[in-house]
Amino acid sequence: MRTFQQVSAMRAYMRAVREDRRSVGFVPTMGALHEGHLSLIRRARGDCDVVVVSIFVNPSQFGPNEDFSRYPRDLSRDSRLTQEAGVDALFYPEVEEIYPPGFQTFVEAPQIAKRWEGEMRPGHFRGVATVCVKLFHIVQPDRAYFGMKDYQQLKVIERVVSDLNIPLTVVPCPTVREPDGLAMSSRNVYLDAASRSSSLTIHRALKRVEELHEQGELSASVLEKTMHDILRSDPAIQIDYAVIVDSETLEPVESLEKKGVALIAVRIGSTRLIDNLVLGGKLALPVKNHA
Numbered sequence: 001m002r003t004f005q006q007v008s009a010m011r012a013y014m015r016a017v018r019e020d021r022r023s024v025g026f027v028p029t030m031g032a033l034h035e036g037h038l039s040l041i042r043r044a045r046g047d048c049d050v051v052v053v054s055i056f057v058n059p060s061q062f063g064p065n066e067d068f069s070r071y072p073r074d075l076s077r078d079s080r081l082t083q084e085a086g087v088d089a090l091f092y093p094e095v096e097e098i099y100p101p102g103f104q105t106f107v108e109a110p111q112i113a114k115r116w117e118g119e120m121r122p123g124h125f126r127g128v129a130t131v132c133v134k135l136f137h138i139v140q141p142d143r144a145y146f147g148m149k150d151y152q153q154l155k156v157i158e159r160v161v162s163d164l165n166i167p168l169t170v171v172p173c174p175t176v177r178e179p180d181g182l183a184m185s186s187r188n189v190y191l192d193a194a195s196r197s198s199s200l201t202i203h204r205a206l207k208r209v210e211e212l213h214e215q216g217e218l219s220a221s222v223l224e225k226t227m228h229d230i231l232r233s234d235p236a237i238q239i240d241y242a243v244i245v246d247s248e249t250l251e252p253v254e255s256l257e258k259k260g261v262a263l264i265a266v267r268i269g270s271t272r273l274i275d276n277l278v279l280g281g282k283l284a285l286p287v288k289n290h291a
């Protein structure tokens with residue numbers, strides 16, 4: 001595996017790859033790799049000739065009171081995992097390499113980024129969109145792989161790539177879960193035993209909503225109330241939001257006539273967790289009357 005810290009060296013390697021007409025799959029990460037990241041890498045490995053992974057804990061997507069400084073970092077472990085996963089090139093720049101003095105250009109997709117995480121974490125998606133566009137320009141991949149666990153992030157990136165005509169395909173990949181249902185996240189290491197056990201309530205709420213939806217429940221308010229009731233049953237959980245929204249616009253819906261998504265964000269102690277579940281794609285069964 002080749003490793004690069006400088007933009008110029010990374011670009012030179014990518015130029016050679018493109019001259020050989022080899023297809024490139026790119027997996028941007030902030031490190032602290034887990035099975036979710038490895039599933040993206042495996043998917044890229046299956047699809048493309050060359051796989052590039054970036055590890056960069058991006059300061060511009062963290063708010064002033066967020067966990068930038070304590071975000072888990074273990075480059076030697078991550079480097080071993082990427083090597084074992086068959087990654088061809090690992091890009092792990094320093095902050096100054098990505099944001100040199102004088103840096104002042106940012107990318108925003110204000111509508112899709114407005115609600116939910118965008119509201120809870122002002123500036124977050126501006127930072128994500130900006131770093132992703134920079135990384136896309138540096139690597140120039142054919143495909144970029146994003147987990148559906150960060151559903152709004154995925155939609156922001158799809159919007160930016162489309163709006164700016166960036167010539168790559170965004171490949172959404174399913175959320176990878178622990179055997180008990182907790183969505184894998186680098187932040188799960190913050191959970192102590194009690195919080196870890198509370199975190200399962202999130203999955204329970206989503207599964208119940210899925211069950212009700214499969215039984216024909218289309219009312220967003222009924223499904224949202226179900227999530228709230230289940231989440232509130234655990235006193236350790238503080239709800240930031242638990243909503244049913246349109247799966248493309250992320251705007252609230254009244255009824256799940258079209259494909260929707262249940263989005264949850266909670267705080268358990270000092271740890272913030274998000275998860276989601278896409279509902280539909282297929283038409284729901286008998287419509288219930290709530291009159």
Ligand code: PAF
Pocket residue numbers: 028029030056058061128131132150153
């Ligand atoms: O999902 C992440 O790990 C980050 O938000 C990303 C996409 C690597 C941008 O920093």
